[in-house]
Amino acid sequence: MAYGLAKPLGRSRRFWRETCTGFLMASPWLIGFLVFTAGPIVLSFYYSFTNFNITTPPRWIGLANYRILFFDDPKFRISLYNTAYYAGLVVPLTVVNGLFLATLMNQPVPGRNIFRTIYYLPSVVSGVANAMLWLWVLNPRFGLVNTMLSWVGIKGPPWLSSAEWAKPALVLMSLWSVGGTMIIYLAGLQGVPQHLYEAAEIDGANGWRRFWHVTIPMLSPTIFFNVITTIIGSFQVFTQAYVWVESSGVDTGAGPRDSLLFYVLYLFRRAFSELKMGYASAMAWILFIIIFILTMLQFRVARYWVHYESGPEGGI
Template identity: 55%
Template sequence: MRRVFGRSGHNLTGYGFIAPWLIGFLAFTAGPILVSLFISLNSWSLLSDPHWVGFENYSRIFEEDPLFFTSLWNTTYYVIFTVPLGLAVSLALALLLNQPLRGVGAFRTIVYLPSIANIVAVSVLWLWIFNPEFGLLNSALRVFGVDGILWLQSERWAKPALVIMSLWGVGGSTIIFLAALQGIPPELYEAASLDGAGAARKFFHITIPMISPALFFSTVIGIIGSFQVFAQAYVMTGAATPGSEGGPNNATLFLVLYLYKKAFQEFRMGYAAALAWILFFIILIFTLMQTRLSRRWVYYESEGG
């Protein structure tokens, strides 16, 4: 075989092609990571020079900042409910949309559409859907005799409201599951039928293992994404005065919203950078845990042999 691709002279050409990414990586990722670490060890309001405080920002966050724990709890609550519920709903939808029916494509479109809609527009829409008096949701609930839930105006219902809203946007993972379902060879089901397996057995012993890579992918993406929930809370909660975002009694003060307020409303850059690092480690731990656990339940065809 001719070694057209192996000469050492290709090093420079190679670096040339990846140069945009390499420069961008240094300027917009690696450099800022180091600077971010440095900023997090300083007290800095942007107006004066940064002033070194060591790990004080971190120790303050953990020892003297109840709002941090509120935001951590709010975010965890949001993740714990949106991710599993989102997976269950999108899997159920994918199974339904996978039925060999005429016109099913139109239904797929409808389910997918909300997930690409503009998040601020969606937030404005749902802000009014959750209106206790005139909103769509309470109007519908009144039919069933339920009334008076204040949703975004109530400390108790603000987070569930955002979880409900998130379920409207599960179209993306529905499409991923749908593609995975369509990749399952029909012979597997036929063989199982011959062996006398029922629908439940087929679901748990064929469907779930065969789509487990897609399940894993959606779980990881879902966790990372919902830990960073921001726009909904920013647009939908709090009154019109800047600074009041985060809902009734901080019920929807999520980590990224808290970080945003510290950085861009209070201009406490060091403190906000420290919060960002804590957020990063939380996401990292969850992702690593998922990856670890995945070895037990995710089935990759190429490895399985």
């Protein structure tokens, strides 16, 4: 800090005043952290070992929730499978397509700003209205997607009313909002120094090699960030699935053969429709651990491919 030229010996008055001010100004977050994050983490961990329906106090049942989840709950397995299936498609497709679009948009073409706006626009279209829009766009007979497929002579699949196509439909919908990822890449691309490209060009590197040996390494922290956030986001898909499932009018299932029963949707139902709060807490912890492991794995792998220009703290 620029003030306080001499380092205070001992605990001066200024030190205490700064400390008090600092804590006071940070207190909204400190209190919020204790009440809305730290406390609930501890409680939810405790709940996960109990039988708890909110009206009566939680009753300790040890590992029973976890045992049922792992061995006796086929729906849990389905929801995990559905979520992994969705994440497995959406993460690579979003990360690669976002980079592809951003690279195209970084070329000196006329109307770049307009293109950027158009591609980015769908990613702010979210919530229930977006789910409703896609319910109609994916309508098997009169929807936009199947209409367009019919132009090229393809008979479109029944999308949301078939167990095979419901999840690809959600993937398609998610790819429509790839612009959010693209815009992060664009910001990253703007940070790649031009002289690196010039140097590569003088060395005789063609466009493809410049992309592969300059753009990708320089952009790797951004790619890494997008991989992590897309994984976390895809494991928490909820609103679209909820709206689609509830709109089908079937109370018990979640799409044809539970094909839209995603993890958080199942958790939500357990917690708030059946009031099995302990069970749902155990599910939340399993989700947390899955996301944590996947993130840590990414950080491990990142050592081999993520390149930081200014030391490891240059990225996220």
